[in-house]
Amino acid sequence: MTTGKDRQGLPLSGVLVADFGRVLAAPYATMLFGDLGADVVKIEDPATGDDTRAWGPPFAGGEATYFLSVNRNKRSYAADLRDERTRERVRELVRRADVLVENFRPGTMARHGLAYEDVRALNPRIVYCSVTGFGAGKGAALPGYDLLVQAVGGLMSVTGPEPGTPVKAGVALVDVLTGLHAAVGVLAALRERDVTGEGQHVEINLLATLLSSMVNQSAGYTMAGQVPGIMGNRHPSIAPxxxxxxxxxxxxxxxxxxxxxxxxxxxxxxxxxxxxxxxxxxxxxxxxxxxxxxxxxxxxxxxxxxxxxxxxxxxxxxxxxxxxxxxxxxxxESLGLNPRVPLGPGGLPGVANPIGLSRTPPAYDAAPPGLGEHTREIEDWLDS
Incomplete structure (x- = not known):
């Protein structure tokens, strides 16, 4: 499936991503796809857009830098899913897409006729990725905020200056790790689709991601029954x-x-x-x-x-x-790692994708879009 927006010479050129992601975990994953050549169509509420558009200061060029940090190489489609005509267009987008990524609370996509089974009936080849806080079962009603997961998932219990003083990480680390795992899951499903011709449902949640990402600390508990605690800046197994x-x-x-x-x-x-x-x-x-x-x-x-x-x-x-x-x-910069990249021709300096590919490196063709910036061109394509 192609969109007319293929970026020849990049690894994911020709892959169309319907991006229903908001805030950080899902948008981080879809930005990685965009960097690698996918055509990422970001579906946003026409009234407010992605929540992070308002998450400032700091601002740059009138936009919150939080939003700008994870939304380059995307096209913005302002779509009111309560409108029947718009909903049909979105369903057509999904029918043509290779990948769908969403991080709504479980049940939200179903209300719009866009649950996995609905989408699979339209497009059996689609790779449908759901990102949740605590899974789609008993944890479905729990809000998936990074700080909350750092707390209940154990990360804060090992982070801080001293026992009794838990501290969160200085960035939304669990969201970023979840976005990375989502990207790996989607790429694995796309590779499997190359063999079988069938898509599948990829499910990622913040809590399971954190427990896996705590690696040696988690293994010390599961394998030896050891519950670690806060050690400040020291390591439980290495010194100094x-x-x-x-x-x-x-x-x-x-x-x-x-x-x-x-x-x-x-x-x-x-x-x-x-x-x-x-x-x-x-x-x-x-x-x-x-x-x-x-x-x-x-x-x-x-x-x-x-x-x-x-x-x-x-x-x-x-x-x-x-x-x-x-x-x-x-x-x-002194080490020649080139950490800053312009987002689009003459655009603001963003942070480089850390993936190095010798023949098909990431590209930064487009700055993060304005809300609904590409709605007309996307609707014209979907109506054609």
Missing amino acids: YEVFGTADRPLVVAVGNDRQFAALCEGLGVPFLARDARFATNADRVAHVGELSALLTEQLAPRTATAWFDILTPLGVPCGPVNDLASAFELA
Whole structure:
């Protein structure tokens, strides 16, 4: 199925995505599809559009940067699904689409005749992706907000400065992880469709995504019955692996093996610590992490974080200052990673897609659309 908007030379050129996603998880997934060449048609309420259009400040060019962050390479179709004529056009869009992505509460799409079984009857080849907070069963009525899932899903129980002080991640991390899993699920279903000719229903929820993404912490519970708690910036299984003060700003030291620890001790001028029985192996260091931390804090205090980075990095010690975003972008640019990209010709600078493809890299052809910007052209195509 093609739309006349194919972007030749990109991996997903010719794939039409009907994007009913709002806010972050689903729009993040569909933006990735757009970056890789898909024609993403974003269906929005004509009165308000995506909620994140109003989620500011900050604003850039009159639009909330929250919205701009996840909606490039899309066309906006303002569609009132309560209107019969519009609803028929949307059904025609779905009939022609390869992928449908939605993150409404379970039951909402069904009210508009767009539940999976309805859509499958129209288009058996479609890959239909539903993103929910807690699944479509007993958790269907629960609101799927990232902060809520960070709390009830256990992430906040291991995040914070000290026991009893849980803290959320500084971004909507669960939404982003869910969007990534949704993208992987859709791509897997499209690959399977290449073989069988049939689409399927891809279901992703925030809670299950978080439990899977907590990897070693989750496995420690399921396999060993260990319920982890808040350790501040320390690691439950590795030491030294935390934040230390220096003469000017915090420094992260992330030592992963005995060789790196010996190099750290050499760089700090205390090589004998690597031979101390309390710190000889990683397991020993974890058992005596408080003593080790106090000794390293004393050694690191006299010099700046940058000075220690310059001393320790050539020795193979993983370390670095705690940067703000401006410094983080500066670092990426100094390493030639090109983290900023113009969104459309002469557009605002966005953040680059991190996927590197040697022959068909992501493209940034179009800036995030204005509400309903492409309604007329989409309706003319659907009516033809």
